[in-house]
Amino acid sequence: MPASSISNDTDSRAVNDADRHCASNSTGLSQSDWLCLSFLSSIGPARLSRLYTYLSQLHQHVTSDQDDNLSLFHHADTPKTISYDLLRALKWPDITARQAVDYLSHGTLTKEQATKRDESLAWLEEDDHHLLLREDEYYPLALREISVAPAFLYVEGNRDALALPKIGIVGARKCTRYGRETTFLLAEQLASCGICVVSGGALGIDTAAHQGALQSKTTPTIVVMGTGLLHRYPNQNRALFDDILERGGALISEYPLSTSPRPHLFPPRNRIISGLSMGVLVAEASLKSGSLISANYAVQQNREVFALPGRLTDLQSAGCHQLLRQGATLVRQVDDILAECPELPTTGKTSARPAGHQTTKKTAPDSRSHSTQNAPALTSGRSHSLPESTSDNAKAVVAIMEQEAQPMDFDALIRHSKMDAGLMMQVLIELELYGCVENREGLYGRC
Template identity: 60%
Template sequence: MMMNTPDRTGLTPTDWLCLSFLSDIGPSRLSRLYTYLSQLYAEASSESLSLFDPSDDKNNALNCSVDPKSHLSFELLRKLKWPEVTARQAMAYLSQGELTKEQAEKRDASLTWLSKETHFMILQDHEAYPDALKEIKVAPAFLYVEGHLDALLSSKIGIVGARKCTRHGRDATFQLADQLSSHGIGVVSGGAMGIDTAAHQGALQSNSTPTVAVMGTGLLHRYPSQNRSLFEKIVERGALISEYPLTTSPRPHLFPPRNRIISGLSMGVLVAEASLKSGSLISASYAIQQNRDVFALPGRLTDAQSAGCHQLIRQGATLVRHLDDILDEYTDRLQPESAEGKSCSSVAQGHIVSNVIQGVPETASEDARTVATILEEHQKNEAASMDFDALVHHSHLSAGTLMQVLMELELCSCIENREGHYRRC
């Protein structure tokens, strides 16, 4: 749905829609124009208010100067680094409504799509446009949204990682996304296979805070096709969003730029699994540029799929062992955890203490089940925690294997570690 009235830039949503179809345009040039016109409006409005005099015959001319659209020209667009052909097409449209046949078809297809109840195009001055996203260097002039606009308003953590992920990475991501969502933190990711899919699925599993997928295509071309059913579930409770025209088909160069939107929407970005050459590290780079927190999930020392995460940790990213490693960064911005919360570690000013022992997930390894049972039986008999050496003795696992098992159990909130002593929770 779309209201076709001019915003502070003097252009209507349809104008912005048509400008996005021009040759060699791209989101960055649209963003540059939107920023320029918005600043021009703000400056002109401020000057008009300070100089306003109802008895002055020049009042009408003064008010006209507040309309940024009246300042648009071919020369201005060229100064904003628009290519010559793009600038000429833009002025032909803005002055005479001229579009090529292909551009007119794209406009008509887009307006048809926008006529549906859960389809939106929101400019930066729309109340649903996230404030956090306005802060980034190249904020999209507008977003296409399919689903629920309120999904954009919650506090969010971005989760990114490898498409070809390991079982450990997938399971840990699912569990953390489930827990984050249960704590009222929205999960935003890119809708790709692997870690992205696990993140969205985990958030949906919680059936609480909506998840948002930032697409690297137009919303008329949902990609990848293997995730069609996942996208439908996201739309039912959350939102799919894109800065690209609706008819934009998948192209490799379109995916990296959308990572700046994932980080831009988020308080912080968790890299769940990434090799040294993973595109997920682009999201971490954007997060640093945007002054967002960076979190990394460690993996096995010999696992190349986690080498990028280990590098981030060495560079200062927060190592994530369990949910509280993320929550502790935002205690001043988030509500204290409710009794239904799934974390057994400290949150905000106190501890959640429960006599109910959380079941071990079906996806847990046999070694994890064994260690969980040992801790559970030990607590029943002696009501005490066990240290690492005691667990090595009782489980007959090597120290390296046990470390991985304990991390697995911590990530699914089945155990807690208090100064090297472990107990079931």
Template identity: 40%
Template sequence: MPPDELAAWLRLTLTPGVGNATARRLLAAFGLPQQVFAQSASALRQVVTAAQASALLQEPPGLPAQIETTWQWLMQPGEEAGGPQDAAVTRSIVTLGDENYPPSLLATEDPPLLLYLMGRCDWLQATGWPAALAIVGSRNPTPQGQINARQFAQALAGQMAVVSGLALGIDGAAHEGALQGAQPERLATIAVIGTGADRVYPARHRDLAHRIARQGLLVSEYPLGTPPAAANFPKRNRIISGLSLGALVVEAALQSGSLITARLAAEQGKEVFAIPGSIHGTQSRGCHALIRQGAKLVETAQDILEELRLPASRPAPAAPATPAPSTAPTVSAPPPAGGPHASLLTALGADPASLDALQARTGWPTPQLQAALLELELAGQVGRLPGGLFQRLGAA
């Protein structure tokens, strides 16, 4: 993109009082941003309010510095923000009028004017925007929820990109699983972030963001330097759903922001999927509510591929290969039927249970029960939940 064209697009996005909807009206009326800013005040007032027309005729505060920062960012391929150099990682900006703008997002009610991209832009240019599924959920998931997100993403990555929001919990697990299932020269995962593309939030996902850039894309609609702000994250959910064929909600409380993504997906005519959970778990209530409202209940990744009519080039079970040790507990194979703690795992079942409940089911003395639970926890077969509850991990 030539510098003068970039400057005009940035000016349009930074003009106070001119949001996406107003900017789209201006573009429809006058053409590219350069033509918008060539108009007289009277011509502008035919399309926007007098206050907006006045703002358009003035240079936004800080525009020259933002133009310089953005141009320098574009001209520095191969170096991730705060991370190691990698020549494969490049940067790009696609505009609403660009032929490389994602078609599925363009068809939504509120497409962003600009998308800042960092990652494997070369793969994107070679193959176009891939078929994708949004995987979202709680920032405070159960251990089983994290495993489910990672395993579904890993199984689906052979057929489609996984889109999520780089948040803690389910988002991070979904990105990790997609990276594990990555295929050569195909975007494994797309992280839609709520900050400028030159920032990583939360900070603990810095390494994950760098790995995503090497095998996928980081996407933002916000100008460089934009810090994390609470209002940005619900707003970016429309991009997560807009880039996807559908949305899978892994775990969500009734007031979860993930339900916003599911609602937006439904409004965009996309499929909504949900994984059922324990009737006793608060993190399952959002998924159960979605299912009651018509979301598709899924138990395996194959359920999603069949619903979306995508072929499976390899088996897509609910629990594929070994999870990444960096972000979630390792799940060991279940012990043989005659193993020392087989009866305890049977007593635990699929739902979270308290120590008192397990003691009543097994009849074991408290010290013996606590020791056995600790061994299973260290082996990655049992997770400890808030409130003194325990949950079996993996297949029950």
């Protein structure tokens, strides 16, 4: 790398060093440090999340006098002693690990990285601009507990909105009039009940969800952006985003401020939509819709999954119908959502709950298979191997299936495993998400 492209400003480093000593989070790194790490080559939310988790857990061990866990550190000054070997063990690429060590040891940044740091720090000086590390009091607890929780969030607007009870709403960009109008109505009713609607700010269903929430004029709405906050996307919704901020809502993102729209950045933000929420409503989706990714994340995060039914011949509702077949809660009115999430407030006007409506918790579906037509036979071919992260209960169920060597129904699996129905359903969802088990007309088998 040419010397002219390196910034090694002594004054900036001195400021950063002073800031580090004032760091209030358990990682030992300051906001400025985390910002700079997020600008490194080939970095991403998952790698930052792993480092944050490791340092936080290390801090817990240190405070419990378990100093033997410091083997990858040279001494107790965290920012200056994170080693290259540690970062490689956390699956950071070689170039990223080297840049991180150079920054933490010498304050070394490229000119581009230094510019991004300065722009970000200047942005944070403005009113209602925030950077929330995981341990910040405003960082939502529910989001903190998900897998690959963002190390930090950029927030523009009202941080207090993050503390409200939340429901995520996702769906097709090219939605039907029915989908748009029904989503608008449900979002308005949810907001009237004091529930914050969370969505992605995209055209179609997302827009209808935010607009409906604004229509209630009672509860703010939150947009989870798939870009940096300096590149609000899509451009057509700029006025909507301004409206959301003026009404006490918030725009949030895990990406650096200057991050421009890129297709691969939008799917990961869906885990934040579901992670913030008690449940996710898929309002309209085809079998190949990216909205099913949100349902998938909701399953992994143990959130409720809701689906809005449509016409049988409408391809834009085929994904919702698949979710319903797999166990999602059918939504006819807002009370169907409230009934499945007892923690949600129920103030405001809603339609009466139908007689005999059941509130038994339903299992959330997976979106791994976009089409049932191309699904493999239950017992054909070589079975997929189990990931290392597979739970012990899931391994036990797979062992039963392999021993029986034939598809088994739900009751048979319960009898053989002696698990209760709730646990069995969680295990089957886990295995379906891994692609190791498939459900064909109520019979489960290896695939």
